[in-house]
Amino acid sequence: MMGDIIQLLPDHVANQIAAGEVVQRPSSVVKELIENAVDAGATSIQLIIKDAGRSLIQVIDNGNGMSATDVRMAFERHATSKIRTTEDIYAISTKGFRGEALASIAAVSQVETKTRRNEDELGVQLIIEAGEVRNQDPVVCVEGTSIAVRNLFFNVPARRNFLKSNQVEFRHIQDEFQRVALAHESISFYMHHNDAEIYHLKGGNLKQRLVQVFGKKLGTQIISVDEDTEIVKINGFVGKPEIAKKSRGEQFFFVNNRYIKSGYLHNAIVDAFDNLLPSGHQPSYFLYLDIEPSKIDINIHPTKTEIKFEDEALIYTILRAAIKHSLGQFNITPSLDFDQDPNWAFIPSATDETEIKMPEISVDSSFNPFLQTQSRTPKPSDIRATMDFYNDAVELEIENNHAHQLFESEAFKNEKLEVIQWQNKYLIVDYMGELLIIDQHRAHQKILFEKFIHAKKENALVQQMLFPIELELSTQDRQKLIQVEHQLLSFGFDISLDEETIQINSIPVDVQQEDVVSVFMDFIDELDYHDELAIESSFAKILAKNSAVKKGVGLKPEQAQTLVEELFKLQNPNYSPYGRPIFVQMNPTDIEKILQ
Numbered sequence: 124m125m126g127d128i129i130q131l132l133p134d135h136v137a138n139q140i141a142a143g144e145v146v147q148r149p150s151s152v153v154k155e156l157i158e159n160a161v162d163a164g165a166t167s168i169q170l171i172i173k174d175a176g177r178s179l180i181q182v183i184d185n186g187n188g189m190s191a192t193d194v195r196m197a198f199e200r201h202a203t204s205k206i207r208t209t210e211d212i213y214a215i216s217t218k219g220f221r222g223e224a225l226a227s228i229a230a231v232s233q234v235e236t237k238t239r240r241n242e243d244e245l246g247v248q249l250i251i252e253a254g255e256v257r258n259q260d261p262v263v264c265v266e267g268t269s270i271a272v273r274n275l276f277f278n279v280p281a282r283r284n285f286l287k288s289n290q291v292e293f294r295h296i297q298d299e300f301q302r303v304a305l306a307h308e309s310i311s312f313y314m315h316h317n318d319a320e321i322y323h324l325k326g327g328n329l330k331q332r333l334v335q336v337f338g339k340k341l342g343t344q345i346i347s348v349d350e351d352t353e354i355v356k357i358n359g360f361v362g363k364p365e366i367a368k369k370s371r372g373e374q375f376f377f378v379n380n381r382y383i384k385s386g387y388l389h390n391a392i393v394d395a396f397d398n399l400l401p402s403g404h405q406p407s408y409f410l411y412l413d414i415e416p417s418k419i420d421i422n423i424h425p426t427k428t429e430i431k432f433e434d435e436a437l438i439y440t441i442l443r444a445a446i447k448h449s450l451g452q453f454n455i456t457p458s459l460d461f462d463q464d465p466n467w468a469f470i471p472s473a474t475d476e477t478e479i480k481m482p483e484i485s486v487d488s489s490f491n492p493f494l495q496t497q498s499r500t501p502k503p504s505d506i507r508a509t510m511d512f513y514n515d516a517v518e519l520e521i522e523n524n525h526a527h528q529l530f531e532s533e534a535f536k537n538e539k540l541e542v543i544q545w546q547n548k549y550l551i552v553d554y555m556g557e558l559l560i561i562d563q564h565r566a567h568q569k570i571l572f573e574k575f576i577h578a579k580k581e582n583a584l585v586q587q588m589l590f591p592i593e594l595e596l597s598t599q600d601r602q603k604l605i606q607v608e609h610q611l612l613s614f615g616f617d618i619s620l621d622e623e624t625i626q627i628n629s630i631p632v633d634v635q636q637e638d639v640v641s642v643f644m645d646f647i648d649e650l651d652y653h654d655e656l657a658i659e660s661s662f663a664k665i666l667a668k669n670s671a672v673k674k675g676v677g678l679k680p681e682q683a684q685t686l687v688e689e690l691f692k693l694q695n696p697n698y699s700p701y702g703r704p705i706f707v708q709m710n711p712t713d714i715e716k717i718l719q
């Protein structure tokens with residue numbers, strides 16, 4: 124008979140684990156409990172929810188179960204059966220390892236656990252309330268574990284009041300459930316909400332899982348991606364370009380069976396689709412990367428949805444090439460010559476022995492080359508003036524008179540900066556001995572974001588539509604938009620509504636008419652996740668993202684120059700509204716290092 128397995132981590136190990144709040148909302152509990160069930164080797168996992176998780180979150184699994192001693196230990200902080208030493212953190216193959224989830228959950232709820240190991244005749248029932256053990260008894264129960272979490276945050280009213288509407292909280296729960304279910308297609312998952320069955324997913328292969336979750340139609344709309352290199356193994360599916368959506372679409376990215384957010388690698392995917400998608404469309408993808416655990420760090424974020432890769436740039440290249448390959452093989456990009464992709468030549472195959480290191484370039488995030496010498500303060504009219512060249516609103520009238528002042532700005536006229544556009548993506552500037560390589564899309568995104576936020580406080584500059592733009596939307600989506608009507612108006616979107624459509628009568632000057640549909644789809648998506656109060660900055664981000672000059676767009680020299688100048692008038696030109704770096708900087712010493 125097996126002994127007890129859960130141990131307290133020694134302090135020096137515990138202290139190296141990314142600290143942070145594990146339990147933010149019901150969906151956090153769902154994620155932790157389901158992941159524990161997966162780690163326990165369950166082949167069937169059932170999730171039962173009441174009131175979007177406010178009154179009940181229960182997970183029932185048929186996994187290993189726990190001994191009477193272990194179940195008690197499981198609720199101690201830093202108690203885990205999954206790691207023992209610091210080194211173990213770098214070779215994680217389980218979902219959990221922090222030994223914190225159960226303790227954190229039990230501290231803010233009423234938890235009833237029933238569990239039995241295969242080798243035990245009787246199981247054990249443990250009741251904990253606000254972290255205090257109330258009761259522990261032997262109990263007759265099936266093999267596996269059931270953990271019921273009731274009245275989350277009952278003892279922390281501030282947190283309880285902070286929860287969003289049931290609709291928003293339930294949406295988050297569904298997201299977490301889907302992510303684990305998609306990462307473990309061989310496990311059966313079931314979900315009930317207020318006694319209605321929401322998911323019934325029988326274990327199978329990945330394609331079957333995708334079809335079960337997203338519907339039969341998807342099965343005919345995806346193509347497989349399969350690539351095996353020494354650095355990373357990639358498999359999964361991407362949507363055929365014709366199913367690309369105007370809204371976010373289904374985008375799932377997993378590393379070692381863990382759902383991960385990575386804006387950087389998302390770009391690799393979008394890049395692979397290149398010109399296959401109409402502007403503003405988003406590809407769907409379900410991609411799974413397998414990387415040796417020592418080559419990634421999953422310990423940088425408490426919820427473990429962000430990770431660091433040792434070979435990020437190389438993975439970018441491999442990923443992009445793998446997807447191009449699939450799109451090419453399925454004759455979706457007839458002109459694509461995969462073997463000629465110069466990047467591909469550098470990727471070692473699974474049998475290649477050589478180790479490849481990318482040159483490293485460091486980014487000083489506080490560096491603003493223009494602040495040292497600059498004494499000009501930007502006038503709002505400057506900011507409005509410059510970016511106007513992207514608007515070819517031919518059939519639109521610019522209503523506001525201010526717009527005419529836009530071209531009068533004299534700023535920078537006497538100090539021409541040489542800006543070179545490279546690859547239609549980057550702007551290269553030599554500034555006082557530093558070489559700056561600026562991402563044109565992110566730079567413009569940042570400028571526009573500041574502008575949208577700023578314009579709101581003043582009067583938004585609008586273009587009146589001669590013919591209102593009509594959107595056909597579901598009742599639910601129209602309802603959502605109506606709730607934020609005044610916020611939309613403050614940005615310059617004047618909307619009206621009839622039985623089936625929404626009419627958009629005016630839009631901000633910095634938004635192009637052809638982007639409006641995708642902007643509104645993004646707004647609607649975002650409304651699922653934010654209540655009205657938090658929505659304004661999200662709207663500004665969406666507007667900036669959709670209106671910013673895209674990668675691959677050629678700029679005239681004056682346009683490139685203006686973009687750079689406007690960027691460095693900002694207080695913080697370093698990061699995009701989505702938190703991505705906008706430029707890299709290099710000095711001769713950096714170059715010498717690379718050339719060594």
Ligand code: ADP
Pocket residue numbers: 129155159160163184186187188189197198202203204205218219220221222223224225226268
């Ligand atoms: P972690 O998952 O990081 O180890 P948790 O607090 O989530 O920390 O769980 C603590 C321990 O409790 C786990 O290491 C595991 O041994 C045990 N445990 C938790 N949930 C289950 C379960 N459903 N079945 C079996 N053991 C479990």
Ligand code: MG
Pocket residue numbers: 155158159218219220222224225
């Ligand atoms: Mg856990």
